[in-house]
Amino acid sequence: xxxxxxxxxxVGKKYEVELEGGERLVIVTHNTGKREVYLKADADADSDxxxxxxxxxxxxxxxxxxxxxxxxxxxxxxxTMLTDETFIEWYGVPADSDLVGQAIADAKIRERTGxxxxxxxxxxxxxxxxxxxxxxEAEDTVVVVGEREDCIEFEQLLGNGGRE
Amino acid sequence: MATETTLxxxxxxxxxxxxxxxxxxxxxxxxxxxxxxxxxxxxxxVLGTAPVPEFLTPVVGETFPYLAETDxxxxxxxxxxxxxxxxxGLEFNLERLLETxxxxxxxxxxxxxxxxxxxxxxxxxxxxxxxxAFILAGIVYISSSAIITKSLIDLGWIANDxxxxxxxxxxxxxxxxxxxLAVVSALVLGGGNVGDAIGQIGAAxxxxxxxxxxVYFGSEWFQxxxxxxxxxxxxxxxxxxxxxxxxxALSLGVSEAVAAFFVGxxxxxxxxxxxxxxxxxxxxxxxxxxxxxxxxxxxxxxxFGGVAGMIVIAALLTTPAKLVSGYLGGRIYxxxxxxxxxxxLGMVTRGEFSLIIASTVIAVTSSGSGGAIGxxxxxxxxAFSVGYVxxxxxxxxxLMQYSDRVEAALVPRLERxxxxxKQPGN
Numbered sequence: 313x314x315x316x317x318x319x320x321x322x323v324g325k326k327y328e329v330e331l332e333g334g335e336r337l338v339i340v341t342h343n344t345g346k347r348e349v350y351l352k353a354d355a356d357a358d359s360d361x362x363x364x365x366x367x368x369x370x371x372x373x374x375x376x377x378x379x380x381x382x383x384x385x386x387x388x389x390x391x392t393m394l395t396d397e398t399f400i401e402w403y404g405v406p407a408d409s410d411l412v413g414q415a416i417a418d419a420k421i422r423e424r425t426g427x428x429x430x431x432x433x434x435x436x437x438x439x440x441x442x443x444x445x446x447x448x449e450a451e452d453t454v455v456v457v458g459e460r461e462d463c464i465e466f467e468q469l470l471g472n473g474g475r476e
Numbered sequence: 477m478a479t480e481t482t483l484x485x486x487x488x489x490x491x492x493x494x495x496x497x498x499x500x501x502x503x504x505x506x507x508x509x510x511x512x513x514x515x516x517x518x519x520x521x522v523l524g525t526a527p528v529p530e531f532l533t534p535v536v537g538e539t540f541p542y543l544a545e546t547d548x549x550x551x552x553x554x555x556x557x558x559x560x561x562x563x564x565g566l567e568f569n570l571e572r573l574l575e576t577x578x579x580x581x582x583x584x585x586x587x588x589x590x591x592x593x594x595x596x597x598x599x600x601x602x603x604x605x606x607x608x609a610f611i612l613a614g615i616v617y618i619s620s621s622a623i624i625t626k627s628l629i630d631l632g633w634i635a636n637d638x639x640x641x642x643x644x645x646x647x648x649x650x651x652x653x654x655x656x657l658a659v660v661s662a663l664v665l666g667g668g669n670v671g672d673a674i675g676q677i678g679a680a681x682x683x684x685x686x687x688x689x690x691v692y693f694g695s696e697w698f699q700x701x702x703x704x705x706x707x708x709x710x711x712x713x714x715x716x717x718x719x720x721x722x723x724x725a726l727s728l729g730v731s732e733a734v735a736a737f738f739v740g741x742x743x744x745x746x747x748x749x750x751x752x753x754x755x756x757x758x759x760x761x762x763x764x765x766x767x768x769x770x771x772x773x774x775x776x777x778x779x780f781g782g783v784a785g786m787i788v789i790a791a792l793l794t795t796p797a798k799l800v801s802g803y804l805g806g807r808i809y810x811x812x813x814x815x816x817x818x819x820x821l822g823m824v825t826r827g828e829f830s831l832i833i834a835s836t837v838i839a840v841t842s843s844g845s846g847g848a849i850g851x852x853x854x855x856x857x858x859a860f861s862v863g864y865v866x867x868x869x870x871x872x873x874x875l876m877q878y879s880d881r882v883e884a885a886l887v888p889r890l891e892r893x894x895x896x897x898k899q900p901g902n
Contacts, residue, residue: 321643322567322625323634338635343567343753350635356812359635 328352345370400430400455401463407450409470417444425465427458481548488543492518493765504630504877506623508768508827509869512862515772518543522777545773549766556767557832558722558736559760564621564650565740566749573647583641583805584648587823590801592617594793602786607663608853611837614656615861616794620827621646622764623869627822627876638818641809645802645823653829654737657836658684661731664840664849676729683730687721687738695745702748710748711755731836764828771831771862779859786856787863795871798823813890814883821879825872826865834861 316328320340329337338350338359345367350359365373375381394400405412411419416429431440433453439446448454456466496514500507516522524542573580595616599609624642628634662676701717704710718739725735743752780787799820806816834857841854875882 318640319572320634320639321572321647322563322621323629323639323643326635326639340634342629343750344757345754348629348632348635350632352635359632361632361635 394457397459398457399460399463400457401466403454403456403467403470405448405450405452405454405470409448409450411448411470412450413447415445415447416442419448421466421469425458425469426462427456427466429454430457431455481546485543485546486548488518489549489766489769492543493769496765506626506825506827506869506873507765508620508623509866511765511768512772512775512866515543515769516775516777517772519773519775520544521775543773545770549770549773552763552766553770553835554732554767555719556760556763556765556770557733557835558718559756559763560622560767560828560832561654561733561736562718562740563753563756563760564654565737565742566744566752568647568650568737568741568744570741573651576644579641579808580644580648583645583808584652586804586808587645587649587798587801588617588652591794591797594797598790598793603853603856605849605853607849608857610663611660611833611857612860614653614660614833615830615857615864616790616826618649618653618826618829618833619646619798619823620825620829620869620872621650623825623827623873624822627825627873631876633818633822633876636815637809637811638806638815638822641806641811641815641819642802642822644809645805645819649829653833654734655684657731657833658734660833661729661836661840664837665729679728680730680734683725683728684734684738687735687742691738691742691745694742698742699746699748702743702746702752707751707755710751711759714743714752714756733832733836768828768831771835775859775862779855780863783856783860783863786860787867790860790864791867791871795824795868813887817883817886817890818876818879821875821882822872824868824875826868830861830865834858 314330316330318326318328320326322343324340324342324344327339327341329339331337334354336352336355338352340348340350342348346364347367347370348364349362351362352359411421422428429442431438432442432446432448432455433439434449434451456463458466492514493511496510497507500510503510520542522542523540526540528536528538528540592613595613596609598616599612600606602612603609624646628639628642633639658680659677662680663673665673665676698717701713702710704713718736721739722732722735726732743749799817802820802823803816805823806819809819811819838854838858841849841851
């Protein structure tokens, strides 16, 4: 994504954002704080005005776009496919999970499920890679890599404790 | 010039200016020509000479109470000039200019050579006098930053590539006009005597150099001066410097507009530019309205009869000149035919600076000892510039609004010309 920035003497600043398919989003920030947002079908087309916002509202809308209020990815389970068979998945560790308080090696996670833990997010801290001695805690987010079946097994292990 | 101003007169002035704004919105026109027209309607030559219907004579007397040009309005207009030029300086960024100096320099120089050149020829043809020609050239050369910028925003062109070319050329014109104003007022003040004129120009240049040195070395001081949490103090400190320096310049015989420009430049290097722009813009707009209104108040519409021929000839010559220079400027900015034509159409608009030149010349002539050119010529130039600006501001705005028709007519021809030029190479 390329962003072109240019000065508009006496008016303010202009930012042109290249979108997919050659479209361009043009944002004019006036010295008065007003923002005008235009769309151009391509680099040479005329600009169509979409809307304008006063300064305060533009900032609010900006933070919504940024995801400060709502992150659509914030679920308990997120998966990313590496190959057809291998996935990277995120799991939250429930407070009542049997794994809480166990070291990774002691819980025998790889032997029991086949997945490997590649990172643990704890609060604002990310432990990567975790050692076999790393102890899992409640509310951790663990990132695992493994085949689909293995990931499902790990999810059950997390939620169902030792029951198999 | 009457000296008493009653509050109700100022009330009438602002009410009329506000109505001009309403009408301008309704018509989709720039408000500047309407301020002038409204001022003209209320002045002593129009309202003051209008016959009073008999049933009204007991109420208003023999004549309608017209709006006279008072010292208060005159000073308001002067503040308008100061603010307009201050904002030019404030938004003038030397680094930005140097970054794009190639394009701005080329487009601006073509614009200057062509339009100032046409103006010089016209002026010589009209007056047979070099100084008068020099003044007229400035008046027809300078496009209106205020009207063009507003039209760009209204039409949404501000987000298009033609805005860069137009605003870039305007930056060049603005810098030129700051120096030009200093030279022209010195020339007029200097009288016919070349030595005096050179002395005056020397004094003006010394003042400008002094201001430039202040701008260059004083930025830290300006920064500290504006360091306050209170908007009230920020505005007052700025006005304290701006109006004081401009007034000092004027009493030294240097154009107040030039001084205001450099004060603006000095403040533009501080961190407060954004605040200043936001806080002072309403003040600038208010006093700029007073300035245009004052122009109207001074103008006797019957003088247009005498200069109508000049205005028409000037419009017929300077409109194509701007179209051509704007088109070439657009090409320098790598714009296609259509957008380059738009640059030309927009640049046709003349406005505030032409009037500032004319009123500077008038002010200098009436304050100086006779001046270099006769009052007859000065009055003619003044009447010409008011009529010319009225015509060209409306023409320019209208051309921009209907640019699609002009483009449809011109683009195929220009492309054909470009096509035939390329063919021999094939």
